[in-house]
Amino acid sequence: MKFYKIIFPVITALMVMSSCANDGSLGYSVTEPDSLAVLDYLKAYQPLKTYVDRTANPNFKLGAGVSVSDFNAMGASYRLSCSNFDEMTAGYEMKEGSVVQSNGRLDTTDVVTFLKNAKKAGMSVYGHNLVWHANQNATYLNSLIAPDTIKSGTHDDEGYAYKIMNPSVADFDYYVQFCYGFSSTLTSGTTYELKFMVKGTVTGSISPCLQSSDYSSDGFSTVSITKDWQSVDITTQVTAATRNKLIISLGKYVGTFYIDNVSLCPLSSGVAGSNLISNGDFETGSTSGWGGWGGATYGISAYGEGYNPGVTYVVKTSDEKNQILTTEMERYIKGMMTACNPYVYAWDVVNEPMADYPDPSQLKTGVGQTLKSDEFYWQDYLGKDYAVKAFKFARKYGNTNDKLFINEYGLEATGQAKLTGLINYINYIESQGATVDGIGTQMHLTVASADTTAIAEMFKKLAATGKLIKISELDIGIADGVLTSAVTDAQLQAQAKLYNFVARAYFKYVPAAQRYGITIWSPLDSPKTSSWRGGEPIGLWTLQYDRKRAYAGFADGLAGKY
Numbered sequence: 355m356k357f358y359k360i361i362f363p364v365i366t367a368l369m370v371m372s373s374c375a376n377d378g379s380l381g382y383s384v385t386e387p388d389s390l391a392v393l394d395y396l397k398a399y400q401p402l403k404t405y406v407d408r409t410a411n412p413n414f415k416l417g418a419g420v421s422v423s424d425f426n427a428m429g430a431s432y433r434l435s436c437s438n439f440d441e442m443t444a445g446y447e448m449k450e451g452s453v454v455q456s457n458g459r460l461d462t463t464d465v466v467t468f469l470k471n472a473k474k475a476g477m478s479v480y481g482h483n484l485v486w487h488a489n490q491n492a493t494y495l496n497s498l499i500a501p502d503t504i505k506s507g508t509h510d511d512e513g514y515a516y517k518i519m520n521p522s523v524a525d526f527d528y529y530v531q532f533c534y535g536f537s538s539t540l541t542s543g544t545t546y547e548l549k550f551m552v553k554g555t556v557t558g559s560i561s562p563c564l565q566s567s568d569y570s571s572d573g574f575s576t577v578s579i580t581k582d583w584q585s586v587d588i589t590t591q592v593t594a595a596t597r598n599k600l601i602i603s604l605g606k607y608v609g610t611f612y613i614d615n616v617s618l619c620p621l622s623s624g625v626a627g628s629n630l631i632s633n634g635d636f637e638t639g640s641t642s643g644w645g646g647w648g649g650a651t652y653g654i655s656a657y658g659e660g661y662n663p664g665v666t667y668v669v670k671t672s673d674e675k676n677q678i679l680t681t682e683m684e685r686y687i688k689g690m691m692t693a694c695n696p697y698v699y700a701w702d703v704v705n706e707p708m709a710d711y712p713d714p715s716q717l718k719t720g721v722g723q724t725l726k727s728d729e730f731y732w733q734d735y736l737g738k739d740y741a742v743k744a745f746k747f748a749r750k751y752g753n754t755n756d757k758l759f760i761n762e763y764g765l766e767a768t769g770q771a772k773l774t775g776l777i778n779y780i781n782y783i784e785s786q787g788a789t790v791d792g793i794g795t796q797m798h799l800t801v802a803s804a805d806t807t808a809i810a811e812m813f814k815k816l817a818a819t820g821k822l823i824k825i826s827e828l829d830i831g832i833a834d835g836v837l838t839s840a841v842t843d844a845q846l847q848a849q850a851k852l853y854n855f856v857a858r859a860y861f862k863y864v865p866a867a868q869r870y871g872i873t874i875w876s877p878l879d880s881p882k883t884s885s886w887r888g889g890e891p892i893g894l895w896t897l898q899y900d901r902k903r904a905y906a907g908f909a910d911g912l913a914g915k916y
Contacts, residue, residue, distance in 0.1 A: 417873030524605030534647030536741035554611035593872035715775035761794035792822030813863035850907030857911025
């Protein structure tokens with residue numbers, strides 16, 4: 355048996371580890387299994403950061419994604435990060451959902467400790483991130499724009515409501531519906547006003563329309579459901595005289611919601627006519643006239659679960675929501691950047707703004723989706739200028755020379771529609787008086803589907819913007835379904851080759867003055883229990899902290915070698 359150096363025993367919570375070979379200040383000697391003998395060449399490699407030519411790349415940072423709690427413990431994660439990397443990006447703890455508490459207070463205690471420890475270690479910290487749609491304290495944010503309640507008296511009798519429980523998401527919204535049939539068809543060319551009160555156990559959306567027996571329809575706008583009663587008042591114009599029922603689709607809403615005080619009235623010269631729904635308040639305790647299908651459960655609510663007429667719910671206008679959330683965005687950015695000054699000098703200000711489909715040139719939206727508990731789409735309330743505001747606030751409250759980035763994934767995809775959309779959006783942001791210093795490209799790749807030609811083209815197009823360019827979250831898997839337990843050596847060699855290519859392409863196509871750096875998002879292979887690419891062999895080290903072929907491939911790529 356041969357002897358092989360490792361660093362520490364397995365600690366599966368750590369996602370950033372250093373080499374298991376030739377890091378003498380960190381290691382212990384143990385026997386090496388014979389199966390590892392073939393990888394003896396990896397012992398000759400030095401820590402990763404030594405392969406960067408600092409003379410040619412004075413501003414380049416070699417970074418790693420880290421757990422703040424692990425680093426603050428000043429154990430293995432701390433030592434291994436310091437050994438191999440220049441800079442760290444917190445995986446979660448510097449995001450809004452971690453920092454903002456239920457009452458809106460910003461708790462930056464762990465972050466400040468992290469920054470102090472990083473400073474002592476001589477490592478920089480990249481701020482990730484200020485404005486995103488995920489990892490948000492959505493409950494708190496939604497409470498800021500929830501309808502105001504005005505009590506107009508004491509009412510113990512809240513009566514009944516129509517109760518709908520949908521247990522799972524459907525492939526299409528219209529796969530789950532409920533309806534009310536009219537006694538006669540509606541009038542073509544007439545505008546109808548639909549009003550009701552609605553609330554749910556979770557946030558989400560439903561889609562009403564006026565439909566004919568042949569399934570043609572005239573749709574209303576999508577209705578967002580919140581956890582508080584809110585008033586809905588929407589209109590649509592009927593285009594066919596065959597419309598004979600009100601349909602509400604809810605296939606994408608998973609949860610329970612209540613609807614009450616439903617009315618549909620024709621509008622003439624702006625004046626509403628008679629209500630066409632005879633059982634819209636459900637106060638007889640009956641659902642007469644209503645029905646549903648598609649997997650949900652429909653019925654009358656318990657007595658007292660209806661809308662309380664003793665409370666008036668005043669829905670905030672779009673302008674009011676815009677102002678409230680603009681103020682909140684500024685408050686958060688100011689608080690976060692103030693806590694991190696003066697040690698953090700680079701930030702992801704806006705993260706993942708662009709849509710995936712059908713049009714990557716447009717911003718993402720949460721409209722029509724059943725949102726996760728930590729999702730909040732700022733752009734749905736602040737519009738296209740949400741990023742303009744974010745960059746202006748970051749510039750206002752940061753250090754004088756902070757580098758402010760916009761970060762996105764999928765820019766290396768064949769066709770690069772999202773890359774074009776992002777560049778156009780950056781141009782828009784800057785046309786409104788804000789400045790974007792850099793672009794982060796995430797590059798969560800897979801060997802089986804990576805398009806090396808498209809990757810090269812991406813770097814060329816990014817370089818052409820004149821911005822700082824950072825590979826912000828690099829990791830590489832093998833193929834869909836290929837886990838560490840089943841990976842072959844041939845696949846690991848292919849992975850090493852792709853890591854090598856990405857590093858060389860970055861240095862080849864991005865001019866030295868624009869090279870901000872490369873961050874390895876998951877230096878170790880991902881544990882099975884991880885929410886990020888769980889069980890995949892994506893790292894430069896194994897979970898036992900052995901260097902992989904990918905380590906050598908990436909190190910050679912940093913040095914400009916094949």
